[in-house]
Amino acid sequence: MKVDALPIEDNTNGWSAILPARIPKASLNGDVSADWLVVGAGYAGLAAARRLAELRPENSVVLLEALAIGEGASGRNSGFAIDVPHNVGSSMEELEQAAHYKRLLRAGADWLEQLMQTQNIDCQWARKGKYHCAVSPRLAEKVLSVYEHELKSQCIDYQVLNREQLRDRLGTSYFHAGIYTPSDGLLNPAALVRGLADSLPPNVRLFENTPVLDLEEGTYFVAKTPLGIVRAKKVVLATNVFLPKFGYYTQRMFPIASFATLTSPLSKPQRMRIGDPEEWGVTPVNALVGATMRYTHDHRILIRQHFHYAPGYAIPASVRDRVRSEHKRVFDARFPELSDAKMEHFWAGTINITRNGAPAWGQVAPKVFAAGGCNGVGVVKQTIAGRLLAEYASGESSLLVKDMMALGAPSSLPSRPFLDLGVRGYLALERWKGRSEY
Template sequence: MLKVTSLPSDDKMCGWYHTSPSRTPRPGHTGETHARWAVVGAGFTGLAAARQLALNFPDDDIVLVDAQEVGFGTSGRNAGFAIDLPHDIGADDYIGDIPTAKTTLKLNLLGQTILRDLVDEHGIDCHMTASGKYQAAVEDRGVAVLDAYRRGLDKLGQQYEVIEGAALPEHIGTSFYRKALFTPGTVLVQPSALVKGLADCLPPNVTLYEGTAITDVEYGEKIVLAHRHGRITADQLVLANNAFGMRFGFLERTMLPVFLYASLTRPLTNAEQAQLGGKPFWGVIPADPFGSTLRRTHDNRILVRNSFSFNPDGRPKTSYLSRFADRHRLSFERRFPMLPEVEFDYTWSGSLALAQNHKGFFGQLAPNVYGALCCNGLGITRGTVTGTLLADWLANRRTAQRGELIDFLLATSGPNKAPPEPFLSMGVNATLWWGQRKAGLES
């Protein structure tokens, strides 16, 4: 059997998790279980794959396992932006090849639609709001990025609004930024609440096991997933565990586990809300990829997200939290000097699975083994749509629209191979250090 050498173990103070509705986790797996399908990873991708497999194969049993509690792991730790537009940081105008960008837009919009329909159908309390997003800049480099992206959006035929700095306080309260590009199609969510809600409305032929970390895998005619308290034997395996897919023996040295750090304030008082001004609910992403992401939440907290680390084993380093909380405090004070008494309630980390060529994997990994892996920081929409389409492909269900998207994903080259250690860590850490240093006031 293949030994799984690293298991998820996220830090304890994710603000999204602690401020989302509580739920009773499903029991962990024990004993021996046989199923037609097993899905590993109950984040956005795994939940979507398990749900669609259940709908496509209503007579089959689907087992969905997660090493941690649903909503506590990676999918519940992002900034909560379900983004519609492509944003190719490798292209001069951040759009790149127009046919590819148009298909990417279709993928993201389908991911949004799937989630919106599920939230509406099941009444999931995740504060989903079609509020758009602001991409904001304060330095010349950042303003140049906004101008380049605007030109790309023109070529793609997408709506946007340019907002100069003097008008921004009416939108986001702060006068820190010089310019912003507002695009209306982004949907904001409370990510942990959304993941929890999706898990609690799975079809009846899906059995979810939480707190079940797979430690050994045997591949063959049957797939055997072993853990401390039992074994799951499946005819077919779907991997939806992002960078941890490498620990299952696939796509080795292709996905980079990069961690981002976030802090969430206490709720603002009525007086502080009046002092801040602006809209009651908004999201800001930075013009510079190494800058700060901001959210004002439904319960009047402020989220600050910045700072990166490369953790090759896919596990967080809790020693980084206090250091990066200090950076969050500095970023907060620069942007919100009118809120000097507002402290952070929570600071946490969350991982991204990134590829050097910004591509993900979709399709067959080995006989009886399939995967939708490497979301490159777009897990909410991309994870949802790729998990759904993978299950449709496995069932040979192809509508005209979904067939086009499945073919596009299957034709993608996938994440490219990274250099071996120690050169990999040296290169990634140098890139992260230089990027954060170069970001300047955008961070």
């Protein structure tokens, strides 16, 4: 199967830009053989490679990443390690699977935290919790009430906060109400991915800047790269939005680009204007319309807002320019006291969406396994998906593996151009439903 689309490095990721420089590991040059080939070194791929190496220490694992570690989608998200069920758009599929997601997300978050500690990964990790906020009273009543019900039914700790309480904690009075869950974590995603990659077990060989151009099946799987070949007995595909390019989950997911802006560190006078708050993270009741925000440990503010359908994975410059201007308006509406703050970094990243919210996970062909379809907020989701995929591929069974299976499979999508019309209509409808959250 020839792969006709690859991730592109545009050197704009703000999370990696604020980190010390890192020298990538070498690209593949020549031919190698392995028991396992893992394609994609995001959260799922790193977790799968690590777990395979732990479960099968006598096996060799080759991990290929098309870009430098931390420069792909995994290093471009908002930096939330969310360990409670969470809705992204107006749909509530994940909340309907709350019992399964509770166990999965808690296990994923706990494993990540354990790895940060044992491997000395410095990613600015903090269990500061998450504020799930609504701007309008209508959506506060409609969405937050459902969210509260599910948290209560799952015995998850939370607090309901009004506008004044949120203002004291966040430094903005923009939100009508919110629900705070204290167990969620905040981090620099690029630093986390770097740390996970640089601490892999010795029987994992990682090659960066090594995209797979062709994957053929025979006595062995043969993955062709620009300067080499990998022959492997089994394959794990952790390419998320690019899974259909390998021939799997075609017409089961579609790519969406999201955008982020990160300010320069606020000065002490600027911080005092908003009450000099502690580090925090905000997710909106409808992330397809509202703004996800972070106030970081080094006093930066992140705005992540706007989703763009990107069927060809490319984002026109005109869209980038328009969204960059939108982010400034979003920022000013929430923090009018900080009109002099500098918007230092702006970037885009691509996620994939499935129609019914189910992940793309499991065995997709003889000796081929895949993990993708995160539907957003993928740090913990994809970490546990990758780990459990390795266990499943190794013949292990557990309650968590059964939880993954219980989430179902992505439902089918129409062919293009009907898909294009449907997705654009879906995004337009979400924007209309959540227009009060902008």
